[in-house]
Amino acid sequence: MAATPRSGSTLLCETLRASGVAGRPEEPFQRLRDSGLSHQPRDYFRGVDDPELLALLPERRPGAPIDADDARERLTRALAEDTTANGVFATKLMWGYLPDFLAGIRAITGDDGDDLATLRSAFGRDLRFVQVRRRDKVAQAVSLWRAIQTQQWRDEGSTRPARVPGPDSAFRDAAPTEAEPVYHHGAIAHLRDLLAAGEAAWTAWFADHGIAPVRVVVYEQLVPALGPTVRELLGELGIDDPPAEGFDRPRMQRQSNGTSAAWRERFLAEEAAGG
């Protein structure tokens, strides 16, 4: 699954996972080469020097660089844990760390082929790509700006609090916070551009590698038609085992709220007025 942050990818991944026949798409490769950690708040703002914005974000922890042993161990574990009984393996990759993931694989294999060859050697099978995109880039950026500040990346409903994946997630690096997120026009503008660039980069990468994704899933179309979309996608992927009963009820809840909508409106009004 080729995604950018806050594109609705977890809703899609969790529904595919619940089918029981489409692998277990998690995000085990979400790590940056220099830190060995997933994106920290300031990683989204490289090159930004606005002190007022940076003051809203914690200092970056240095971590430790990924080495070949570590990359090999993580790949082996992902292949074992994220494959369903029918042999389907699935995973999610965000554009923002694809180069770091590929570098880790090349460190294991010594391979210097192109990106697609490197992915094939990592996963050892025919690859099918699904792209997830979200049309409303301002809403997507507002969602990301809120998640960066709160570290609340998912809401699984009343049975579990709004928080990130459980303790088995070795790639979980930051705890959710109760702090109220703060509106910042420059932050949202920067993230809007970053997300648009990431989505465009995936599209260009597919074209450069002669790949037609099996489907481009659009968030705004997925939400009102989750079951039918995922059923069609299973067919398009050539997975004809029957999915688990009731797999297509949404396991994730929408996180945006009135504040998100107000921030979106305020941002658009400020843009219209000249930023």
Ligand SMILES: Nc1ncnc2c1ncn2[C@@H]1O[C@H](COP(=O)(O)OS(=O)(=O)O)[C@@H](OP(=O)(O)O)[C@H]1O
């Ligand atoms: N059931 C349901 N209905 C509608 N919207 C939903 C649902 N589940 C998740 N979401 C929304 O998906 C957004 C998170 O996207 P991702 O899962 O790609 O984010 S992440 O980067 O992987 O954390 C994030 O968007 P915002 O609501 O705008 O914050 C989630 O709320």
Ligand SMILES: OC[C@H]1O[C@H](O[C@H]2O[C@H](CO)[C@@H](O)[C@H](O)[C@H]2O)[C@H](O)[C@@H](O)[C@@H]1O
């Ligand atoms: O730790 C920061 C990162 O967290 C997000 O990813 C995590 O939450 C996602 C939504 O629940 C989940 O799909 C993913 O597997 C988790 O690792 C976010 O996607 C990252 O951009 C962020 O840096």
